[in-house]
Each structure stands twice: as C-alpha cells, then as structure tokens.
Amino acid sequence: MGFLHQELNLKCLLLLLNLNFCTLNVSAETQTTTSEALALYSISSYWQNKPTSWVGSDPCGNNWVGLNCSNLHIKKIILPGLNIKGTLSEDIQNLTELVHLDLSSNRGLGGQIPRTIGNLVKLRRLILFGCSFSGSIPPELGMLKSLIFLSVGSNRLNGSIPREIGNLTSLFFFDITWNNISGSIPISNGINLGLDLLTECQHLHFGNNNLSGSIPAELFHSEMILDHVLFDHNQFTGRIPPTLGLVTTITALRLDRNRLTEAVPSNLNNLTILGELQINDNQLSGPLPNLTGMNALAYVDMSNNLFDQSHIPPWFSTLMNLTTLKLNNLLISGVLPTSLFSIPSMQAVQLRFNLINGTLDLGSELSTNLTLVDVRENRIQTMANVPNRDNLHIQLDGNFYCNQPGASAQYCNVPPESNPSSYVTPSPNCGNLVCPSDQQESPKCSCSYPLEGKLVFRFIAFSNIYTNFTYYTALEIALYKTFQQFQLPAIPILRNPKMDIYNYFDIDLSMFPSNTDRFSQAEVAQLTNLFTNTTISQPDAFGPYYLDAVPYPTFQGKYLLFPNFLVPAIVGGFAAAALIVGLLTFALCQRRKARKAKELSRRFGVWTTSGSGSDIPQLKGSRLFTFGELKKCTNNFAEASILGSGGYGKVYRGLLDDGKLVAVKRAQEGSLQGGQEFKTEIEMLSRVHHRNLVSLVGFCSDQNEQILVYEYIPNGTLRDSLSGKSGVYLDWKNRLRVALGAARGLTYLHELANPRIIHRDVKSNNILLDHHLNAKVSDFGLCKPLRDDKKGCITTQVKGTMGYLDPEYYTTQHLTEKSDVYSFGVVLLEIVTARKPLERGRYVVGDVRNAISRSRDLQGLNELLDPGICHNGSLPGIKRYIDLALKCVEEFSSERPRMSEVAKEIENIMVLAGMNPNIASETTSASFGAANKSFSCDDDASFEYSGEPYSLRIVLPK
Structure with missing residues (x-):
C-alpha cells in the first residue's frame, strides 16, 4: 500500500475512467452523452460543497440539481448561491451544447476564468457575478458569437477590457462592475475590434473599476440602442463625448465620480427619455448644462463640479417628473422659483453651497411628496409660505436668515439626521412564537430558514427612501408575482432601505419558504438565478439590480470528492478501477486533512496536550x-x-x-x-x-x-477624547503627538515586525491614550501577517469597519499595508474635525475634499474643524497635515505614502509647531473636562491661509 502515499494527477484518473467508458456498453436508459458526463465529473471534482444530488452515472437521468438537458446533451448549468468552493476546470469546454452557465453568488469559487470557455460556441448566457475569479477577462470570450448576456461583475478581475468583446454583435447585457479593470475602452479601427461594434447592446455596466483615459467619442453613434450607460467610480478624464447625444435611447447615465473636465456637450438635452442623470463629483467646467426638454428626468445630480457662476436656469421648474434635484457647490445665484416646489413628484431639493438669495418661498401649491429642502450655506434672507408639516425638513444653516433676530431654530439648528422609519414589510402578529437561534419567524407564523441577501440597485429614481413605502410595496408585489410565475414557494420580506457611499441603493431581502421550514438546493439556485438573470420586472422607480446573497447554510448530506459514478451495468473491471480511485481519493483526503491540521497547529505557537481536547x-x-x-x-x-x-x-x-x-x-x-x-x-x-x-x-x-x-490604559480611546466622553481635552499639539504615536506603532507592524503585519482595523476606537497621552494601537483580532509575499499583498475576505475601510481593498479583496494607511488617513481627518467617519449620511473624507475644492484653499474648512483645537487661535502646520491626510485616503493604494513616510511627515509638522517629535510628553499636556478649555471657536470665525510656513490663523468675529 506504499503507493497510497504518492500524489496522483487527476487527469490520469479521468483518462482511466474515459478508457473504461470507451470499452463498455452504456445502459440504454442513459440520458447524458458520455463525453459530457465525464466533463461534468471532472468539473465537479475541483469543487467543494457540490450539490448533494450529484451522484450516479448519468447527470441528466439522475436529475442532478441545476442541470437542464435535452437530447442527451447538457444545455444549462444553473448553480448560483450554493456556496460552491474551488475553481472552474478547463474541461468546461467539453460541454459543447451548453447555452446557459450561471455560477454566480458563490464567493468561494475563484481562480482564473478558463480560456477554454471560448470553445462553447452555442453559449448565450455567461453569468459569473459575485464570485472570486481573478486574472484578466479572457479574450477568447470574443469567440462566443451567440452570447447575449455577459456578467462577470463583483469579482477580483484586473487587466483591460479585451477588444475581442467587440466581436459579440448579439450582446445585450455587459456587466463588469466591482472589479479592478483598468486601461481604456477599446474602439475598432478597421483592423482591430472594439466596443463600438456592440450595436445590439443595451446595458454597459462598468462602474467601480479603474478604467482611465477619455471616454471615446467613437463608442457612441446613432446605430446604438443603449439603455443604461453606467461608468461611475472610475478614472475617466477628458470631456464627455458629444456623440453621447446621438444615442437617444439612453434612460440612465452615470458618469459620476470620475475626473472628467471641459464643458458638458450642448446636445445632452437630445436625451429626451433620460430618467436619471448623475455627472456629479467631476471637474466639469463651462456653463451649467441646459436640461430643457429632458422631460423624463426624475433624478439629477450635477454637484461638485467647476461650472461657471450662473443664475437659476429656467428649466428648474419645467421638468415635471423630477423627484430629486442635487446641485450642491456650483455657485448658482438668484431666487428660487416657487414653481420648483410645486412639481407633483418632487421629493428632495438640495442646493447647498451656492449663492442663492432673496426669499425662500415654497408657495401655496407645495408638493405633498416633498420631504427635504436643503439650501444651507447660501444667502437667503427671508422665508415665506412655509407649511407646518412634520415630514418636511428645511435646512437653512449658513444663510443670512439665521443671523437675524427671530430666526427659527427649527430651520437653522438642524438636529442630527436619523432614519425616520426604516421600512419593514408588514407581517402578522404571531403572538409568543419563539424560534431557535438559527431560524427566524416567517410571515406564516412558523420558524424557518430564509434565503437572505442584500438587493443592490445601481440607481433609483426617488429620494425619500425611508418614508416612500408605496415603492417598496410595488417591489414586493413584483417579487411575489415572479416567484408565483416560476412556481417557487417563497415569500419576500424587505427591510432597512439605505443609500451606500457609492450612491447605490441597498435593501435587505429575506425570502421565506412558504410550504416547509427550508428551501431545497434546487429552490435556492432557482431563486438566486431570478436575480442574476434579471428576470424580475421591477417597478420603474428601481434601476438595474443584483442580489448579494448570503450562503444558505442548512443543506443536509455529505459532499464527496468523487461521486458514485458506477452503475450495476458496468463490468467488474470498471468497478475495480473505481474502487482504486476511491481508495486513492480517501488516502489523499486524509493526507490533506492531516497536513492542514499540522499547518494550523503551527500558526499559534506551542500547544498543550493536557486535558481533553486542550487547545491553548x-x-x-x-x-x-x-x-x-x-x-x-x-x-x-x-x-x-x-x-x-x-x-x-x-x-x-x-x-x-x-x-x-x-x-x-x-x-x-x-x-x-x-x-x-x-x-x-x-x-x-x-x-x-x-x-x-x-x-x-x-x-x-x-x-x-x-x-x-x-x-491598563487609563485615558480611554481617542474617539472618547474627541467626542468629549472621556473628559480628556486634546489641544492641537497633543493631537499631533497622538497621531505620531499611532503612526509609529503601525510603522513597526508594517516594516519591523517579523513577519510584517497588517492591522486591518485601524480606527480611533482602537487607539488608546495612556497617563501621558501617548498613543497605543490596540485590538489585533483582524490582523493579517505578510509572510513570504514579496508584493506585500494578500487576497482575503474583506473585514474592517465601515468608514475606515479602504475602498480598493473592499473592491478587489486585495489587502496591503496601504489599506492601513487609508484607514489612518481617515483617523487623521477625524482628529482635526472630531467627526465620526460616517455620520448622518456624510463621509468626512468627502466633506473635507469638497470644502477645499469649493474654496480652492483652507477657507472651506471653517465649518469642519473641531473648535476644541482652537486653543490659542493658531494651528501651525495645518495645511501640511490636511495634505498628508488626503494623500493617505487616495482612492488607489499606489498613490498613498507608506506608513513610515506618514510618521516622518507628522514629525516635520510637529517641528513647524515648535515641538520636539522625540520627546514623549511636554508640559503642554492635556487638560480634563470642558471647563478647562480657555477658548472655543465661534461659529462665525473665519480662517486665513497665508502659505508658508503652513499655518492657519483663526480670525474671530468682532
């Protein structure tokens, strides 16, 4: 039996099985072609958690879950959401009749997408969304001329878009969202292919990647029938191509959060059926776009650009389908027309940081749907026709009105925002029903296991997401009808609607089994496929969506590495071969388990053996x-x-x-x-x-x-000090010293520890202050060692704290030391603002960037800096400090400094502040309690920036 200790090549075993098949008579009842059965056998041998029904010699005849067969051939493989782990074998190429492959929402399925998929010339739908595939998109996909649906979003793909995709002239849906795809969009030139040849394509979903260069004008032409163009959160530069106005079929356009410049094309208003327009957070210039005639618009956001100063445009009150108008930080002047607030569908008007003046008159025909009028930081002097409505929030902070006697605190002192009523699908009162911890109460008043996930919409046509229950009811009805149509016993429950930091709309979805306490694997696959295949016809208010499914944990049965591929009709020689395979497999599995256990035991030092099962x-x-x-x-x-x-x-x-x-x-x-x-x-x-x-x-x-x-660290956390909870008051110098201490601790982890360590949860709650206010980094539960990886990069499940989480790590799941640098940059901003990173829907990184962009210097930081650091009216080194923090929170890790460089720059800033970085504590120690603060920045104080030596002087009002 010594040969059991040798590693055998799986291909050899498959060859042995294939030879046996070739020499034997297969049962007349077989419903699967032998070559395809073997191919599927090979594919599944690379998987863990394969479906429990995948046993027997005949995949189609034995009713394997997720297969659809016809005329002895496997036509469809639909296995989403089954927690399959492993890789996709190149033997997929042998399923030559395959027309539909859906392996989506299996986060444990990774490796490279096999190039041999290009041999499946009959494939029409390829859906690999929500897995962990890495490497580049295979150019061989361009051989799939029958393909109409290609979805590889939410993986770990990199490289560029293959220009061979332009060969897919039947393609209807192309989704690469949430990857790290880089480079430019390929365009044909008579010799090479390009995406401009996709004349049948209606959906280009490219958001949250690293695409760069200009958006090519050749991409858009009058022969295209595009519906959704979603290019948000990339690195596109240059102008918006005027040819975009030629594609009059577009209903949703997202170009937000790029680096686009120049004027918006004047023919943009040719897009008369456009429902959503987001071009915010770019560097667009020239005149404010003219949206006259774009009467289908429901959602408009053009905030945070560099448009010329302009008066209120006439189209403000002519777009009668508007629900949301966001034009923040655009230097718009004039008096708001009353008709703007009478648009029947209007829900939110946001015009912060502009030059709007005169009277804010809401008129006598105010829309009953209007819930928010945010005109903070303008020049409004008076108000008129303001109704007393609980659901209407008017925000006037920073206007002349609020400086006048008798100004209403209701509008000038805006309380912290909160979700007025987070939606939950109404359910019956089930009395005193108590369910086990692993089950939930269903709408049928029984305990069951729901299939759960987060339904993510890439745009949404309304703003009052917490109160507009009509839309959610419509979505629930659409879901329920779809489940009935496909005869799936499921009841949908929606809860917790919210907008995330990428301006995507999220809502939690639970699907409860209506007949039993749990779904079968077939039902889980069918339900998940409804979302990956965009089958559900949602109400018009909701844009394209996907389901970020949670693995369903309650399947019963064991998963075997090799299924029972033998039937009684097979002769004894084949049975003997199968027996050998089984023995070899068992031995290899045992060896792998032993090796894995041994490796695990080495990870935590020396272990005791005393007692039963001791593991200390x-x-x-x-x-x-x-x-x-x-x-x-x-x-x-x-x-x-x-x-x-x-x-x-x-x-x-x-x-x-x-x-x-x-x-x-x-x-x-x-x-x-x-x-x-x-x-x-x-x-x-x-x-x-x-x-x-x-x-x-x-x-x-x-x-x-x-x-x-x-x-024991006596002075609590940095967060407690910044919030005033601990009673420890930190002036500017002590905050610099705390920042330096934390930076030095992280530098030690990144560069001097052996092995080097990534903390992965850097935040103000994990920085403690000792007796002398020296910073000490704590909480190492999420740490990851960098062992022999020369690139300093680990691919790992995303963990950390929202608000501090590196967006590149979140997107790619590639963890580096620069992920800690990003989190520390957020802490640096938290130190000077005393604000939580995410608070009331506002992100401190975005607020600081917008404030500086708006004023072109530090003047815009007036409202953001914590009054608690204005102890003596001077903040030496503040500009270099802010510059450093913003470098740390650059979107791409390659543009961030190393932690040792961060520590060195803080030392330089301390020298500018007259401090010695190498002295642990000085006589200017912290005081305790608010009573010890000798000065607090007045709300009307202004800031003057004078350049070198990078100091900020607070000018108090007289």
Whole structure:
C-alpha cells in the first residue's frame, strides 16, 4: 500500500475512467452523452460543497440539481448561491451544447476564468457575478458569437477590457462592475475590434473599476440602442463625448465620480427619455448644462463640479417628473422659483453651497411628496409660505436668515439626521412564537430558514427612501408575482432601505419558504438565478439590480470528492478501477486533512496536550489565567468595572493579586470575534513589542471562555477624547503627538515586525491614550501577517469597519499595508474635525475634499474643524497635515505614502509647531473636562491661509 502515499494527477484518473467508458456498453436508459458526463465529473471534482444530488452515472437521468438537458446533451448549468468552493476546470469546454452557465453568488469559487470557455460556441448566457475569479477577462470570450448576456461583475478581475468583446454583435447585457479593470475602452479601427461594434447592446455596466483615459467619442453613434450607460467610480478624464447625444435611447447615465473636465456637450438635452442623470463629483467646467426638454428626468445630480457662476436656469421648474434635484457647490445665484416646489413628484431639493438669495418661498401649491429642502450655506434672507408639516425638513444653516433676530431654530439648528422609519414589510402578529437561534419567524407564523441577501440597485429614481413605502410595496408585489410565475414557494420580506457611499441603493431581502421550514438546493439556485438573470420586472422607480446573497447554510448530506459514478451495468473491471480511485481519493483526503491540521497547529505557537481536547497556546511573555482568577480580579465581572463594550463583548477593569491594574476583554456568546480572531490576537500581541502598541498580559480559554488581559490604559480611546466622553481635552499639539504615536506603532507592524503585519482595523476606537497621552494601537483580532509575499499583498475576505475601510481593498479583496494607511488617513481627518467617519449620511473624507475644492484653499474648512483645537487661535502646520491626510485616503493604494513616510511627515509638522517629535510628553499636556478649555471657536470665525510656513490663523468675529 506504499503507493497510497504518492500524489496522483487527476487527469490520469479521468483518462482511466474515459478508457473504461470507451470499452463498455452504456445502459440504454442513459440520458447524458458520455463525453459530457465525464466533463461534468471532472468539473465537479475541483469543487467543494457540490450539490448533494450529484451522484450516479448519468447527470441528466439522475436529475442532478441545476442541470437542464435535452437530447442527451447538457444545455444549462444553473448553480448560483450554493456556496460552491474551488475553481472552474478547463474541461468546461467539453460541454459543447451548453447555452446557459450561471455560477454566480458563490464567493468561494475563484481562480482564473478558463480560456477554454471560448470553445462553447452555442453559449448565450455567461453569468459569473459575485464570485472570486481573478486574472484578466479572457479574450477568447470574443469567440462566443451567440452570447447575449455577459456578467462577470463583483469579482477580483484586473487587466483591460479585451477588444475581442467587440466581436459579440448579439450582446445585450455587459456587466463588469466591482472589479479592478483598468486601461481604456477599446474602439475598432478597421483592423482591430472594439466596443463600438456592440450595436445590439443595451446595458454597459462598468462602474467601480479603474478604467482611465477619455471616454471615446467613437463608442457612441446613432446605430446604438443603449439603455443604461453606467461608468461611475472610475478614472475617466477628458470631456464627455458629444456623440453621447446621438444615442437617444439612453434612460440612465452615470458618469459620476470620475475626473472628467471641459464643458458638458450642448446636445445632452437630445436625451429626451433620460430618467436619471448623475455627472456629479467631476471637474466639469463651462456653463451649467441646459436640461430643457429632458422631460423624463426624475433624478439629477450635477454637484461638485467647476461650472461657471450662473443664475437659476429656467428649466428648474419645467421638468415635471423630477423627484430629486442635487446641485450642491456650483455657485448658482438668484431666487428660487416657487414653481420648483410645486412639481407633483418632487421629493428632495438640495442646493447647498451656492449663492442663492432673496426669499425662500415654497408657495401655496407645495408638493405633498416633498420631504427635504436643503439650501444651507447660501444667502437667503427671508422665508415665506412655509407649511407646518412634520415630514418636511428645511435646512437653512449658513444663510443670512439665521443671523437675524427671530430666526427659527427649527430651520437653522438642524438636529442630527436619523432614519425616520426604516421600512419593514408588514407581517402578522404571531403572538409568543419563539424560534431557535438559527431560524427566524416567517410571515406564516412558523420558524424557518430564509434565503437572505442584500438587493443592490445601481440607481433609483426617488429620494425619500425611508418614508416612500408605496415603492417598496410595488417591489414586493413584483417579487411575489415572479416567484408565483416560476412556481417557487417563497415569500419576500424587505427591510432597512439605505443609500451606500457609492450612491447605490441597498435593501435587505429575506425570502421565506412558504410550504416547509427550508428551501431545497434546487429552490435556492432557482431563486438566486431570478436575480442574476434579471428576470424580475421591477417597478420603474428601481434601476438595474443584483442580489448579494448570503450562503444558505442548512443543506443536509455529505459532499464527496468523487461521486458514485458506477452503475450495476458496468463490468467488474470498471468497478475495480473505481474502487482504486476511491481508495486513492480517501488516502489523499486524509493526507490533506492531516497536513492542514499540522499547518494550523503551527500558526499559534506551542500547544498543550493536557486535558481533553486542550487547545491553548503557550506563548512567551503571556500568562495563562484561570477563569476564577479573572472573575476575582474584576469583582465577578461587576457592572461598575466595565470600561467599554463592543460587538465582541465587554472590557472590565481588573486588579491582579500583585496590585497591577489590567483591562480584561471578555468575549460574549455569539461574539463577532470568533476563535480564529481570538487566537490571532494572542499570537500577534505576544510577538510584537513597541511602546505604541498595547501589551498583552495574558489570556484565558478556561470553561469555554475567550478572555484577553491587557495592560491598563487609563485615558480611554481617542474617539472618547474627541467626542468629549472621556473628559480628556486634546489641544492641537497633543493631537499631533497622538497621531505620531499611532503612526509609529503601525510603522513597526508594517516594516519591523517579523513577519510584517497588517492591522486591518485601524480606527480611533482602537487607539488608546495612556497617563501621558501617548498613543497605543490596540485590538489585533483582524490582523493579517505578510509572510513570504514579496508584493506585500494578500487576497482575503474583506473585514474592517465601515468608514475606515479602504475602498480598493473592499473592491478587489486585495489587502496591503496601504489599506492601513487609508484607514489612518481617515483617523487623521477625524482628529482635526472630531467627526465620526460616517455620520448622518456624510463621509468626512468627502466633506473635507469638497470644502477645499469649493474654496480652492483652507477657507472651506471653517465649518469642519473641531473648535476644541482652537486653543490659542493658531494651528501651525495645518495645511501640511490636511495634505498628508488626503494623500493617505487616495482612492488607489499606489498613490498613498507608506506608513513610515506618514510618521516622518507628522514629525516635520510637529517641528513647524515648535515641538520636539522625540520627546514623549511636554508640559503642554492635556487638560480634563470642558471647563478647562480657555477658548472655543465661534461659529462665525473665519480662517486665513497665508502659505508658508503652513499655518492657519483663526480670525474671530468682532
């Protein structure tokens, strides 16, 4: 049996099976061509979590889940949302009759898209959305001339768009959203192919990539029938091509968040059926676009561009289908016409940071749908015809009106925004029904396992997402009717609508089984396919969508690496070959399991073997506590000992027998920090030692507890200091010192630790302040070591905290040290603004960028800087500080500095501020309590920037 220890090539085994098939008579009842059965067998051998029904010698005859067969041939493979893991084999090319391949929403399915797919010349639909495929888009896809639907979005693809795609003249839908595709859009030139040849294509979804160069004018011409052109969140430069006005079929145009310049083409208003226009956050110049005649427009956003100063345009009150008008930061002047607010469908008017003056008159025929009028930072003096309506929010901060006696605080002192009523599908009252922890209460008043996910719309034609329940009811009806049409026993539940930072609309979707307590694998695949295949006809208010599905965890049965491919009709020789294959497979599986277990055991130091199933690391310098010891030192985990809490559990102050104060972090049941994170934090903290990193005293895994014991840091978190919660007041110099300390701690992790470490959760709540306000980086549960990767890049599941999360990491799932740099850049902005990164729908990075862009210098920071740093009226080095923070939060990691460079620049800024970066603490230590603040920036204070030496002077109002 020594040969069992040899690695065998899978291809050899398949060849053996193929030879057996060639020499045997196959049962007359076989419904699958032998070559296709073998190909499918090979494909599935590269998968884990293959469907449980995939057993037997005849895929079509044995009713394998997800297959559709005809005339002995496999025609469709539809397996979305089944949590399949592995790679897609090149043997896919042998399914020569395949017309539909959908493997979407299987996040564990990755590797490169096999080039051999190009041999499937009959393929009409290729749907690989929401997987983890990497590498480039194969140019061989251009051989699939029958293809009408190509969706490879939400993967990890890079490289450029193959110009061979231009050969797909029947293509209707082309989606590469949420990848890292770069380069320019290919155009034909008589010799080479290009996307301008896709005359039948109606959907070009290219958002959230790294496409660059100009948008070629040749891409658009009168022969095209485009419906959706979604090029948002890329790096396009140059002008908007005037040829866009030739494609009068377009109903949705998103060019927002690029680097487009020059004037908007004057023929844009040829797009008379355009429903959504987003060209915001570019560098467009020239006159404000004339939208006269674009009567189908419902959603318009042209904010944050460089248009010439203009008066209120006449088209403001002529577009009678408008629901949303966003024209922030555009230097628009004049008096708003009353008719703008009487448009029946109007829901939100946002005209912040303009030069609007006179009287804000809402008129006597105000739209009943209007919920928001945001005209902050203008020159409005008076108000008229303002109704007393609870659902109407008028915001006038920063106008002359608010400086006058008798001004209404209701309009001038806007409270923090909150979701007035987050929508949830109405459900019956099920009384005292209590479900097990792994099930949920269904609309049928029973406990069941729903199929869950996030329904993401790439645009939406209304604004009041929290109160306009009519649209959600219409969507629910559309979903329910679709489920009935396809005879799927599912009941949809919608909840928690919201707009994300990419201006995509998200709503949580739960689909409950209506007849049993769980869906079958076939039903999960069918339900998920409804969304990946864009079958559901949603109401007009909703744009193109996708379902970000959560893996369905409740399938029963075991997954075998090799299915039972033998039937009684096969002779003994074939059975013997199969037996050998089974033995070899079992041996290889056992070997892999042993190797994996051995590798896992090496990851956490030396392990004890005492006791039953003990799994405790013995790490140098760390003490192993019993649960009883920690219970005693925290006074039985008393409420009075609590220092803080989070998703993991609570942190308690403890006093050890030797008189040493410690912080005891105890994970609660169901904690977000699992066993892997617990062990990771023990290993990391035991390995690294630096004055700006929190020290691990010990840990406890006694009685199924997960407890970490740290050194006690008395002054709490940086976030608590900035919010005033801790009572610790930080002036400008102390904030610089805190920033430097944190930067040095992260520099140690990135460059000096062995192996190098990426923190992955840098945020103000994870930066603690000791007695002398020295910063100490904490919470290493999400850390990732960079072992032998010379590129310093790991492909890993995205983890971190929203608001601090690197968008490139979020998009590509490629983690580098620059991801920590991005998060630290957010912390730098948080330090000077005292604002949370994401608060009331506002992102501090965007606010700072817009403020500087608006004023072309630091004047725009007037309203953003925390008054608490204006202690002596001067902020030396502030310009270099802001420049550094914005470099750290560049969208692409290649444009960000290294953490050591960040630390060095903070040292330079401290020198400008008259500080010595190498002194741990100075006499200008922090004070405690608001009473100790000798000065607070007045709301009417202004800022003057005088250039070198990069200082900002606060000019107080007289």
